[in-house]
Amino acid sequence: MQNKSDITGDYTISGRAYVGCDFEECCVEIVVEEGIIAEIEEKKKVPERWIFPGFFNSHTHLADTVAMDAEAKGSLSELVAPPNGLKHKILRETDKEVLKDAVSSSMDYMLNSAIFGFCDFREGGKEGVLTIKKAMDKKEIFGIILGRNGGEEISDGIGISSTKEGTHVITEASETKKKGGFVAIHAGEKNNSDVDQAIDLKPDMLVHMTHATDKQLKRCVDENIPVVICPRSNHILGVSSSSAHPPVGKMLEMGCMVLLGTDNVMFVQPDMFSEMSFLSYLYGTDPKEIMKMSVSGSEIFKNPFFIEKGNVAAFFSVIPGEYNLRFSHSPLKTIVKRMNSGLIERTYFKHIKK
Incomplete structure (x- = not known):
């Protein structure tokens, strides 16, 4: 089985992310450097993509x-x-x-x-x-x-x-x-x-x-x-x-x-x-x-996956427009109640051994 993540090196991803341990909904660009979230920059306009912590x-x-x-x-x-x-x-x-x-x-x-x-x-x-x-x-x-x-x-x-x-x-x-x-x-x-x-x-x-x-x-x-x-x-x-x-x-x-x-x-x-x-x-x-x-x-275990600056980049993305998920009034509720692996666009994680 091949993992859906083919992300290597530094990268950015934009979308509607659920940030921090309270999962605050924010339109952002996430900057990842060497597997770590380097910046989370708020944006006025982002692609219709949901980004949730793994x-x-x-x-x-x-x-x-x-x-x-x-x-x-x-x-x-x-x-x-x-x-x-x-x-x-x-x-x-x-x-x-x-x-x-x-x-x-x-x-x-x-x-x-x-x-x-x-x-x-x-x-x-x-x-x-x-x-x-x-x-x-x-x-x-x-x-x-x-x-x-x-x-x-x-x-x-x-x-x-x-x-x-x-x-x-x-x-x-x-x-x-x-x-x-x-x-x-x-x-x-x-x-x-x-x-x-x-x-x-x-x-x-x-x-x-x-x-x-x-x-x-x-x-x-x-x-x-x-x-x-x-x-x-x-x-x-x-x-x-x-x-x-x-x-x-x-x-x-x-x-x-x-x-x-x-x-x-x-x-x-x-x-x-x-x-x-x-x-x-x-x-x-x-x-x-x-x-x-x-x-x-x-x-x-001191390796938090929450989407926060300084944490390891450990999240997944969903393109709701490709499915009936685009009709959701609450993406967080939808992920909890209706999600399955087939609806994942891509996973993002590189294990950094300490």
């Missing part, structure tokens, strides 16, 4: 691409819990070159859908982390890899399935933090019984919180712990059946920093447009909040 997928399991739409029956634990869940059996039985190809293919899918960064929970120890790093090689994508079972030693940190795994994960999380690594934990996916212990570990991020209580959410606010929600995955895996779980409205009302992820490629395509649309229609979440959830993960 996305950061805050929770993925990309290696699970090899189990895509496999025959899957049973409880959440029987399907995905380590070490003997169905997905883990498939991962163990798959040749590492096939795994690398699967991960690479899902990265290409994300890049063509304006997802320029992701945070992946990677099973398989050190070899698992090396597999995904090799897949990332020579791709213009910003990846944060969280290993486990030894993989945390050669990655950006640790991705813990649940504190229910045992006391060893508590030790591993503590050791990772001491070494300056990032700690993320699945919590509250099936019920809230593992949430308090997860918060006690003072992680850098919690994933799911599908059944978190108000008290637990307040702890996240007080301790400044971002929460990643994965609503499509929650519904497909049967841990949610309504807009009450995850409690997105309460999270936002209480002041949680909420991020959006697509979770497990075994069940859900790593497509932020689909995730945003699902969140909008089923949960009724404000489109600006949804867009912020879809971009802000990049800020957590």
Whole structure:
């Protein structure tokens, strides 16, 4: 699959851009130098083009691409819990070159859908982390890899399935933090019984919180712990059946920093447009909040994709006149509710390794 971005070197692009973390609509010319937004100059007249920041997928399991739409029956634990869940059996039985190809293919899918960064929970120890790093090689994508079972030693940190795994994960999380690594934990996916212990570990991020209580959410606010929600995955895996779980409205009302992820490629395509649309229609979440959830993960990892001077150039363009999008009264709402990768004119991103 070929990425829609063929932009190299310095360039300018003009249009109606959605600038900053508040997505202020401005008619501008954006000047990019060496992959960085050098200037954003307001213009009276610009081409009819929408320019939006690209996305950061805050929770993925990309290696699970090899189990895509496999025959899957049973409880959440029987399907995905380590070490003997169905997905883990498939991962163990798959040749590492096939795994690398699967991960690479899902990265290409994300890049063509304006997802320029992701945070992946990677099973398989050190070899698992090396597999995904090799897949990332020579791709213009910003990846944060969280290993486990030894993989945390050669990655950006640790991705813990649940504190229910045992006391060893508590030790591993503590050791990772001491070494300056990032700690993320699945919590509250099936019920809230593992949430308090997860918060006690003072992680850098919690994933799911599908059944978190108000008290637990307040702890996240007080301790400044971002929460990643994965609503499509929650519904497909049967841990949610309504807009009450995850409690997105309460999270936002209480002041949680909420991020959006697509979770497990075994069940859900790593497509932020689909995730945003699902969140909008089923949960009724404000489109600006949804867009912020879809971009802000990049800020957590100190590589913000918001369209601002000094930030990395990470955006995509749409020509609304080529489609029925030209009738939109709110481009931001339209992008959240109706967009798909086929409507993208071009993506703009070059990963600047720091």
